[in-house]
Amino acid sequence: MGQLIVVSNRVTQPQVGQAVGGLAVALNDALKDHGGTWLGWNGAQVSDTHPLEFQEQQHDQVTYVTTPLNHNEYQNFYSGFANNTLWPMLHSRLDLMVEDPTQFQTYQQVNQRFAQKIAEIAQEDDIIWVHDYHFLSLAEQCRQLGLKNRIGFFLHIPFSDTDHWQQLHVANTLLTDLLAYDVIGLQTQADQDECIEVYQSLLNTAIKHNTIFYQQRRVLVQAYPIGIDPYAIQQAAQGDNLLLQDYFDPIPKHNVPWIISAERVDYSKGILERLDAIESWIKEQQASDCFAVIQVACPCRMEVETYKHLYNSVNQRIASINQDLSSLEGQPIYVTNQMIPHHQLMQLYKKSAVCWVNSLKDGMNLVAKEYIAAQDPNNPGVLILSCHTGAAEHMQQALIVNPHDIKSLKDALSKALDMPLSERMIRYHALIKDLELNDIYAWRASFLKDLRHANTRHLHEV
Numbered sequence: 001m002g003q004l005i006v007v008s009n010r011v012t013q014p015q016v017g018q019a020v021g022g023l024a025v026a027l028n029d030a031l032k033d034h035g036g037t038w039l040g041w042n043g044a045q046v047s048d049t050h051p052l053e054f055q056e057q058q059h060d061q062v063t064y065v066t067t068p069l070n071h072n073e074y075q076n077f078y079s080g081f082a083n084n085t086l087w088p089m090l091h092s093r094l095d096l097m098v099e100d101p102t103q104f105q106t107y108q109q110v111n112q113r114f115a116q117k118i119a120e121i122a123q124e125d126d127i128i129w130v131h132d133y134h135f136l137s138l139a140e141q142c143r144q145l146g147l148k149n150r151i152g153f154f155l156h157i158p159f160s161d162t163d164h165w166q167q168l169h170v171a172n173t174l175l176t177d178l179l180a181y182d183v184i185g186l187q188t189q190a191d192q193d194e195c196i197e198v199y200q201s202l203l204n205t206a207i208k209h210n211t212i213f214y215q216q217r218r219v220l221v222q223a224y225p226i227g228i229d230p231y232a233i234q235q236a237a238q239g240d241n242l243l244l245q246d247y248f249d250p251i252p253k254h255n256v257p258w259i260i261s262a263e264r265v266d267y268s269k270g271i272l273e274r275l276d277a278i279e280s281w282i283k284e285q286q287a288s289d290c291f292a293v294i295q296v297a298c299p300c301r302m303e304v305e306t307y308k309h310l311y312n313s314v315n316q317r318i319a320s321i322n323q324d325l326s327s328l329e330g331q332p333i334y335v336t337n338q339m340i341p342h343h344q345l346m347q348l349y350k351k352s353a354v355c356w357v358n359s360l361k362d363g364m365n366l367v368a369k370e371y372i373a374a375q376d377p378n379n380p381g382v383l384i385l386s387c388h389t390g391a392a393e394h395m396q397q398a399l400i401v402n403p404h405d406i407k408s409l410k411d412a413l414s415k416a417l418d419m420p421l422s423e424r425m426i427r428y429h430a431l432i433k434d435l436e437l438n439d440i441y442a443w444r445a446s447f448l449k450d451l452r453h454a455n456t457r458h459l460h461e462v
């Protein structure tokens with residue numbers, strides 16, 4: 001059997017002594033098990049005149065092949081077509097979608113540059129696993145270079161429906177390119193259904209069960225809900241090196257329950273909607289000292305105007321709520337814009353009585369799963385979970401809310417704060433059982449099993 005080649009936008013190379021998140025660990029383990037290569041962007045940006053080369057580095061039986069992006073690629077591929085066109089469209093935010101033919105051209109060129117590198121390194125029996133919306137066209141570019149390998153794709157974000165795809169001028173090109181993969185992996189059953197529906201209505205492809213037949217090719221469209229490593233998270237949460245003073249000023253008040261939310265500051269996460277509900281709840285109940293809200297809000301994609309604007313709005317909103325509703329006991333909301341080390345974040349989850357995931361649309365949402373895994377089984381906290389996350393498809397014992405319905409949010413908050421231990425334990429045990437059964441290793445194994453068995457006949461064989 002050949003080696004595994006993983007491709008993702010960012011490559012997360014583990015550094016000695018530094019704990020990284022579950023996905024990076026799971027992919028690294030898969031590469032170690034199979035012998036493998038991880039290909040992607042190294043996070044650096046260089047000038048347009050700088051020669052673009054891939055660097056190879058070996059670490060713990062894995063070869064990391066990484067490249068910088070030049071300024072044009074960063075602007076037009078990464079910030080542009082990937083994050084300002086595809087991300088909003090796939091998160092049903094057509095109001096924020098900007099489509100520019102130059103950006104699409106650069107997107108295709110970057111996919112082609114990566115395909116050329118894959119063609120250089122891939123042996124005949126290697127299998128290739130590509131991640132996320134940055135590389136919808138990568139398999140097609142590989143096929144054009146003559147690669148016959150099995151190539152699988154996993155989309156970490158939602159697939160979206162026909163109405164949204166139709167608004168994209170290059171939809172047919174991208175959907176056709178995607179059919180050069182052997183397996184299209186999605187987060188949820190709903191995404192799987194939507195993907196099949198989009199192919200039926202926009203490309204009129206023949207479909208049987210969840211296989212698309214297109215120009216002598218068979219493409220499996222299948223949901224593989226991503227999981228976490230509950231055991232590793234339990235271990236991490238047991239540590240006691242949480243240094244609140246390094247992240248919060250002032251540090252959160254201790255004598256009240258904590259409500260935690262942790263996310264990149266992204267409009268898909270419903271942060272402002274949650275802040276509205278918190279403010280309204282406190283005003284209605286006239287109770288600003290009932291709890292402390294812990295908001296971990298890491299800035300991201302700040303070169304995209306929408307993100308910069310949202311980041312400022314979130315911080316201003318928190319400052320204004322704190323100004324209006326603080327008491328002698330302290331303020332209601334404590335925010336950090338810093339990235340907290342993984343172990344400490346897991347400890348913060350464990351100390352928090354409630355976790356509130358309020359996404360307006362989210363492929364899965366790993367915070368919801370990590371929070372449950374980090375809990376003390378004898379005194380677990382409560383998860384408030386948006387119905388618009390992929391996680392809600394399987395985590396029905398959470399308090400499921402509609403993030404657009406402020407009343408539903410406030411009711412859930414009251415219920416979470418009042419929930420007796422017996423009910424918290426029943427909900428927790430059902431949730432943790434499912435997380436253990438469907439962990440990240442099961443996710444990886446089921447995707448790779450299907451990819452290995454994909455029944456593939458390629459265009460050039462016809």
Ligand code: GDG
Nearest residue numbers: 021156226262263338339340341342362363364365366367
């Ligand atoms: C995409 C999809 C899908 C957050 N703050 C800190 C920190 N985090 C970690 C969390 C979690 C990860 O980042 C966020 O994962 P999510 O799944 O919640 O969201 P996205 O970043 O949008 O991820 C999503 C996911 O891909 C996987 O397929 O679930 O739907 O959008 O692991 O813990 N980690 C550390 N410090 C922080 O301050 N160390």
